[in-house]
Amino acid sequence: MPAPLWTQLIAEKRATLACTPNLPRIGPTTPLPGVWLAGDYTDPEYPPTLEAAVRSGLRVADLLISAS
Numbered sequence: 001m002p003a004p005l006w007t008q009l010i011a012e013k014r015a016t017l018a019c020t021p022n023l024p025r026i027g028p029t030t031p032l033p034g035v036w037l038a039g040d041y042t043d044p045e046y047p048p049t050l051e052a053a054v055r056s057g058l059r060v061a062d063l064l065i066s067a068s
């Protein structure tokens, strides 16, 4: 491969939450009836990844089904 003509490194320090030990997560529930949160930042176990996003979506889907 030839060397790239141009490069730039971007370090986005706010792209995700800080993965520090025992960091409390917001979770899927809200005080509003019928409103739940899904997103990587809500998963209580995984770091903010695609896996956490999918798990959070499945969790909220279960909550929606059990509430209906």
Ligand SMILES: Cc1cc2nc3c(=O)[nH]c(=O)nc-3n(C[C@H](O)[C@H](O)[C@H](O)COP(=O)(O)OP(=O)(O)OC[C@H]3O[C@@H](n4cnc5c(N)ncnc54)[C@H](O)[C@@H]3O)c2cc1C
Residues within 6 Å of the ligand: 015, 016, 038, 039, 040, 041, 048, 049, 050, 051, 052, 053
């Ligand atoms: C640079 C980078 C690299 C990554 N690489 C990996 C990787 O290799 N592997 C991995 O597992 N994870 C990776 N991740 C993390 C992964 O992208 C996220 O964990 C995942 O996309 C989170 O999915 P989400 O649905 O929770 O949120 P998002 O994908 O952020 O989706 C949220 C959506 O809501 C929209 N939105 C926000 N506010 C509003 C509003 N007010 N009204 C309407 N829409 C709104 C946004 O535009 C966005 O489309 C990476 C993240 C970054 C930033």
